[in-house]
Amino acid sequence: MGRVVVVSNRVAVPRRGEAAAGGLAVALKDVLKASGGLWFGWSGECRKNPEKAPKQVRAAGIDYATIDLDPEDQKGFYAGYSNNTLWPLFHFRLGLMEYDRKEAASYRKVNRDFAEALLPLLGPDDVVWIHDYQMIPMATELRALGAKQRIGFFLHIPFPPWAVLSALPDAERLLRDLLAYDLVGVQTKRDLGGLINCFQDALGLAPDEDGGVRGEVAGLQRRTQLSAHAIGIDTRGFATLARKAAFGPETQRLAASMGDRSLIVGAERLDYTKGLPHRMRGFAALLKDFPEHLNRVTYLQVAARSRNEVASYRNLRRELDSLAGRINGDYAEFDWTPVRYVARALARDTLAGFYRAGRVGLVTPLRDGMNLVAKEYVAAQDPEDPGVLVLSSFAGAAESMDGALLVNPLDAEAMGEALHQALCMPLDERRDRWESMMRGLEEQTATRWAESFLAELEELKLPQQEMLWA
Numbered sequence: 497m498g499r500v501v502v503v504s505n506r507v508a509v510p511r512r513g514e515a516a517a518g519g520l521a522v523a524l525k526d527v528l529k530a531s532g533g534l535w536f537g538w539s540g541e542c543r544k545n546p547e548k549a550p551k552q553v554r555a556a557g558i559d560y561a562t563i564d565l566d567p568e569d570q571k572g573f574y575a576g577y578s579n580n581t582l583w584p585l586f587h588f589r590l591g592l593m594e595y596d597r598k599e600a601a602s603y604r605k606v607n608r609d610f611a612e613a614l615l616p617l618l619g620p621d622d623v624v625w626i627h628d629y630q631m632i633p634m635a636t637e638l639r640a641l642g643a644k645q646r647i648g649f650f651l652h653i654p655f656p657p658w659a660v661l662s663a664l665p666d667a668e669r670l671l672r673d674l675l676a677y678d679l680v681g682v683q684t685k686r687d688l689g690g691l692i693n694c695f696q697d698a699l700g701l702a703p704d705e706d707g708g709v710r711g712e713v714a715g716l717q718r719r720t721q722l723s724a725h726a727i728g729i730d731t732r733g734f735a736t737l738a739r740k741a742a743f744g745p746e747t748q749r750l751a752a753s754m755g756d757r758s759l760i761v762g763a764e765r766l767d768y769t770k771g772l773p774h775r776m777r778g779f780a781a782l783l784k785d786f787p788e789h790l791n792r793v794t795y796l797q798v799a800a801r802s803r804n805e806v807a808s809y810r811n812l813r814r815e816l817d818s819l820a821g822r823i824n825g826d827y828a829e830f831d832w833t834p835v836r837y838v839a840r841a842l843a844r845d846t847l848a849g850f851y852r853a854g855r856v857g858l859v860t861p862l863r864d865g866m867n868l869v870a871k872e873y874v875a876a877q878d879p880e881d882p883g884v885l886v887l888s889s890f891a892g893a894a895e896s897m898d899g900a901l902l903v904n905p906l907d908a909e910a911m912g913e914a915l916h917q918a919l920c921m922p923l924d925e926r927r928d929r930w931e932s933m934m935r936g937l938e939e940q941t942a943t944r945w946a947e948s949f950l951a952e953l954e955e956l957k958l959p960q961q962e963m964l965w966a
């Protein structure tokens with residue numbers, strides 16, 4: 497196996513005194529360590545006329561190489577095209593999508609800068625694994641510079657069908673960019689369907705019987721394998737974290753403040769894809785339609801602020817502030833606050849303890865590539881007395897988490913009914929549902945995901961590709 501080179505916009509370079517990273521970073525670090533690998537990306541710093549050559553450090557058996565970006569380029573690339581064009585588009589939110597040619601050009605330029613900085617660091621047998629929507633054109637740029645290495649791409653967010661993607665002025669070009677990869681991976685069968693539909697309808701490319709498409713890149717014929725690889729978490733590690741955190745001061749304080757009321761818990765980045773206003777309306781429907789829960793249940797929502805430089809995120813913050821206030825105004829008693837809304841991040845172990853304390857995990861995005869919170873909530877449960885997951889059918893996680901109560905987040909009353917069912921569910925049923933989900937999570941870990949993607953990339957028959965090149 498060659499050296500693995502991971503590329504992502506942000507790089508989790510370990511810093512002294514920093515809390516343990518999440519499952520994704522851990523899984524990537526495991527495969528990097530095993531192959532003596534390199535992680536390449538943006539340093540997190542902006543400066544005028546940045547150095548072209550990357551800064552390199554080695555930590556805990558992994559090499560890291562990062563570049564700084566020009567502030568204007570970074571703004572157009574990240575806040576602009578990545579998060580204000582591609583993010584809403586890939587989450588089916590055309591009404592929130594904006595488009596600006598200058599930002600599209602910054603996106604291309606940053607991808608080119610990344611490719612130019614990475615190329616001199618690559619050996620001939622390296623296997624390159626590029627991550628997510630910020631980096632789609634990077635393989636095109638690497639191939640244009642002559643890179644012959646195996647290059648894989650994984651998209652963490654949903655892949656919409658052509659009817660949606662075609663709203664983007666650059667849609668065809670972005671699809672052609674994917675043809676520069678040897679393997680393109682998405683989270684779910686539904687996303688794979690979207691990807692195949694785009695290739696067929698936009699470019700007239702139908703997959704062959706092994707699930708690959710053939711196209712031309714930089715004058716050469718290539719074949720790109722398409723497949724789904726559902727991401728997971730470090731299931732055992734998270735379960736242990738939650739078990740320990742349950743005895744920690746924060747979870748104890750939370751439990752004491754709840755008395756004998758039940759807790760419904762949700763936690764995410766404050767992002768419009770996560771359906772937070774809909775979730776609050778669903779909770780309000782529970783209180784309205786099932787008044788037996790009045791003063792018996794509290795909903796705790798942790799919403800870590802994110803992408804504050806994008807206007808739609810600031811608007812969402814205002815909407816949530818007002819909704820939480822209104823629900824509390826309508827239903828609170830002098831000794832009971834129905835919604836506890838914390839608009840900032842909590843420590844990872846605190847969150848794990850809170851998940852475990854939750855009788856219901858409420859995870860209802862409008863669209864989500866996978867949604868790791870759903871998986872973490874299940875992993876955090878006490879096997880003797882597990883809680884119930886209420887999950888949006890539009891989360892990638894819904895494809896594999898058969899023990900969850902699935903809801904359409906747009907239907908507030910249906911969410912209220914699912915919450916009622918979850919709060920009243922007998923122990924036997926809770927255990928059966930939890931066990932079936934936990935079995936899946938123990939098989940589909942983050943490490944398995946990384947290994948299976950890389951195994952597929954490394955096993956692709958590229959001699960065939962060279963014949964095509966000849």
Ligand code: GDG
Nearest residue numbers: 652727763764765800841842843844864865866867868869
């Ligand atoms: C993208 C895709 C896909 C949340 N609040 C706090 C906190 N978190 C942690 C969670 C979880 C992570 O952040 C969020 O992961 P998700 O998967 O739920 O969502 P995205 O950030 O949108 O991730 C998604 C994922 O990529 C991986 O492929 O599943 O669909 O959108 O680990 O626990 N962590 C801490 N404090 C918080 O307040 N420490």
